[in-house]
Amino acid sequence: MKTLQDIDAIIAKQWPLFTEDLAKLIAIPSTRGPSQSHAPFGEQPRRALEQIVAIAKSYGFQTGIVNDAMAYVQWGEDSSNYLGVVGHLDVVSAGSGWTSDPFTLTQRNGRLYGRGVLDNKGPSLACLYALKILHETHLRPQKTVRLILGSDEESGSQDIKMYLQQQPAPVFGFTPDCKYPAVYGERGIVNYAITTTIDDGSLKQLSSLEGEQALDHVPDDIKVLVNGQPLHISGRRTPTNAPELGENALTLLAEKICQQHLVQGELASYFSWLANSFHEQHYGEGLGINFADAASGKLIVAPYLLQKTKTNLRLEIAIRYPVSYQEEEVTAGLKKALLPHSQLQIIRSLKSVRHDPHDPNVIALSQAYQEITGLDATPVTTTGATYARFMPNIIAFGPSFPGQKGIAHKQDEWMSIQDLQLNIKIYLQAILKLCKREE
Template sequence: METIRTRIQEAIKKNQHHFLNDLNTIMEVPSVKGQAEVGAPFGKEPRRALEKTLTLAESYGFKTRVVKDAVGFAQYGNEQEYIGVVGHLDVVAAGKGWDFPPFHLSEKNGRLFGRGVLDNKGPAFACLYGLKLLKELDVPLEKTIRIIFGTDEESGSADLPYYLAEERPPTFGFTPDCKYPVVYGERGIVNIELITPFSETDLSTLGLIEGDQAKDHVPDELTVELKSGKRIEVIGKRAPTNAPELGENAITLLAEKLMNEASLAEPLKKYFKWVFDSLHELHFGEGFNLALADEDSGKLILTPYELHKKAEGISLSIAIRYPVTFQEEEIIERVKAIVVENTEVVIIRSMKGTNFPKDDPNILALADVYEKVTGLDGTPVTTTGATYARTMPNIVAFGPSFPGQKGIAHNKNEYMDLNDLLLNLEIYTLALYTLAAKK
């Protein structure tokens, strides 16, 4: 392995400038999900990113195919069974406050900036480029490799069922869309909407709640105008919903102000006090009788991410990531026992956890590659995140974030250090060689 690793390192050094230039070609496409069109089920920009990526893959000498306009792949080898890498080209919206052009690969002091550089264009393209390097090095591979590019991971992974309707899944592989070391298990996720009714008279004292709210992040800025004419604005700190402790949630900050607002109807003030008391900085379910944990995956994580005034009352949406040894049914029962009276609990997203055998030879092979390249402990781990491993059979998550790197994706000025991206390129290239060279 050391001989091939040295050859890979030399090839990366030689091709670094070309690698970054080609990555920028993909980064410049604002591939946020858009309106479905003919030939573009998830919008024209994700489809355009797919076309540009496959054009590059063809220029590298790979066979390519687009499956039902939703997923594309580049293939090296001719066997029906294959090792697969599953990444995605769609990205979340840029948001505000960037110091760099969001849809361009910028560099400053050794750090690369741009939407998707970490999640997930940079790592996914690194896998394709790593396969290019293996091809150019002409190293012997026993197995076919496919680099698969999805276009809807950020909005629920509705793309992969299109792929699986026509193509067999890989015999094994990974998605470069999480963290290191190898991730053998992903927690269960259930998103719920709590709809609490209020009278029309009470609701009239509260205006619409405005701000950037979505299931992927903790909201950082919310405003509401009261019937009295007073406008209330709160500023928090944005963070991914699977790492709420890194942010300041504008929902609970707003609830704190509203529960003390004299012009608000008393039932609403009482409700917002419950929201504050149950959720403010209680990221691990303490306020919902959900302080659950297990040895494999640690503590449950609970994150409110949307708060809206509706015709029938107040809607509060919450994401819950629960440990792998617990079941969704138990989580929902505990929620129903703690919510405000007459609140309807609606499940709006349900993703069962995954638990791949951590002593599988392929898992151990990836762990060995990681340890050899980094010198760090490669013991397999679990995650709070949700990746393509939940949808594509025989896939585990592997990188790109190293231990201690958390809360970077989905934020303004999304970044990845150049040295880390190049280290990922080395890890992924060596991983592909190791998995495909095994008989």
Template sequence: MKMETEIKQLVAENWEIFLNDLAKVIRIPSVQGVPEEDCPFGGEPKAAVLKALDIAKSYGFETKLVNDAIGYAQFGESRADQKYFGIIGHLDVVPANEPSWDSPPFDLSQRDGVLYARGILDNKGPIMSCLFGLKLIKDLGIQPKIPIRVLFGSNEETGSQDIPLYLEKEVPPMFGFTPDCKYPVVYGERGIVNLAIKTSIVDKALDRLGDFQGQMSRSVVPSELSVTFDGQQITALGKSSPSNAPEMGINSITKLARELRDILPSGELQTYFSWLDDYLSDEHYGEKLGIGYSDAASGKLILTPVLIKKTDQHEVCLELAIRYPISVTEDRIIAKIKENLPQNAQVSVTRSLKGTNFPKDNAYVTLLSVIYGKVTGLDATPVTTTGATYARYMPNTVAFGPSFPGQKGIAHKENEYFIEDDLKTNLIIYALAIYELCLSDSYQP
């Protein structure tokens, strides 16, 4: 309890210093760019990593850039057995092209107790708070028995290809967490599969349909989409939300399908958009496709149409993003969907991530859970998530924070925000976790 009080005081005294350093990293528009010889994911993500390492050096930490992909700051001397604890977050961000930002997305803005910026929540704010928590523990004169590394990734948003590059040169942590999900400790992540459904339209009606126009991404519910038919433009306006929270948005793909089914002449194309509307409009949990699976550990399957386009083979290609419970298999899902496809349709897998299921009774899961419960007074029972984090790729890793229960659908949108008091609480939780890890001298699986 004494350490918690001391850390809270240090956070209050050093808050403006932390925000000033965080703003330096926020300022870099670290969206994936064109690969270069020494910048595998473009110049800006690497620049953000280098800036974080510069800040870490100013705090007195040893730093290293690994394969131009991930940098780390280490507290404590390296060991012959190479053991260390890891805290891994990412500094790359999704684009900030939305026109309705109320402040420049790459400037850290404060309004009425809320911080706004691209990356403030996902994930610059949380991982930089971990670095600052490491600094506070170091400044208290505490020394870790096992080294602690804060790792800064540069490719989480577009595939986590930075993790294999790191593991080419370094061993994984003996235990670690990523502050890129939610509280309490996340011990399991649902499986993810993206399916492309290609439907042939052979009656020439597709020649009269233009190309689909709009911003579409596998990570979000599309908010605006338009297409022409016989030169007439049809537009559907929706509402963006993360693809793992489709119920919070309005999907412009299904909305456009409903518009098209009402104006298209009878035929294969009209039948196709009728199928799309019937089976997918507001069907966030897949019941009409026969995949409405759920379990007690992870809840309901989540289904989101994320992409639609014409192909050169007189087809319409629709991509579905599916996040499924840890008790269900990908093969079972695909088999059921095949029973409910439109005519002349084929399905293929475009992305596949198996779920994770870390032992809930692991000693360090318990440690993090206890810290979270003491600081917040909230239920600390470990949970699962629909999200995908570095924990899928980095061995011995769980997700831990930064969002509190009830906070959902904030990242990947305009005016991305973090309530300032919540970010302070995160910093306190992470600093206490680092303090407890400093005292640990063994790994208890």
């Protein structure tokens, strides 16, 4: 085969095998667990690495696991000068409320469902199949291509550091873990803990909060006793980089407590502050930090955890700020919005990253996307955090298309069959353009 005009038929022919391989990956509940020998991020993420190695080896590729942290699939002999495609096989917890088993690949109405089908097992496998199709049709890239698959992206990306201890970084590449078109910049991210002392005794009106609270998503189910009265607050889960698409159970709780005057004293003042500062105030306007710029849009804020101790309340929030602003500006603004007797602590800090949108490699990715889809390929920025912050010379590229947002990290995670097949085609074309095809 000398052209790409037959690619749709090839993908269709390989699709049953693709879904069989994807089902094997989805079946592994690869959330982070206790560190073990040869499994620094837990047994299940390690199983996922071994599974992708077994799949890729069966298709004739060189494979390996680096420092027990990341698997690689390589085509070519130059291990120091290679194009890198960097995905991940770990996932966030499934949570509750799924229509079908989160760890069984399920098809309904043209969509595939399962934890990791979008973030990021499905797109990672799409990249492997792009290589597989190139290999089988003798469209050999001139440059070595290495697909690198991690096991700790969702919990801090320490796997990248471990990989780089033993292997050189790619000369360029992409991570299929964000959106299209090519993403040349990622916003800064800073997570804060706000600890507020309640010293008038009113804190006893509130019990500890029950429900899953984690930094990857807006909480959607909270149970608590308020003056002995049980409250069960249901919201709608969404990733913390898209809080406007969900309903935050913490701020809904604050609203209800205030509207019904359920508590008194300093505790009432606290929940009034929480409601006024955060409820449906997704862009920092309730805190006076509603920064924005033309390159990346509005600042985004999402509270995701509230804990009670004997004398204080600890609120954790995630903020994603525009690329032209600095973390210090966000911190200074936030300090002005705090209640008295509050302490502010930075618990996570990721500086923004920017690449030149006119770089020839970025242009090559843009051309591949436009040629396959016919859509506008002007490079963009993102609110998300990807491996591009940790692996040198990498930018985000796909898999979600414009208008698709807030699907990962929630119940019934899905990706359409049509989009997943289109991703294979885009990634195949991108690899050829970045490596320059040999005839």
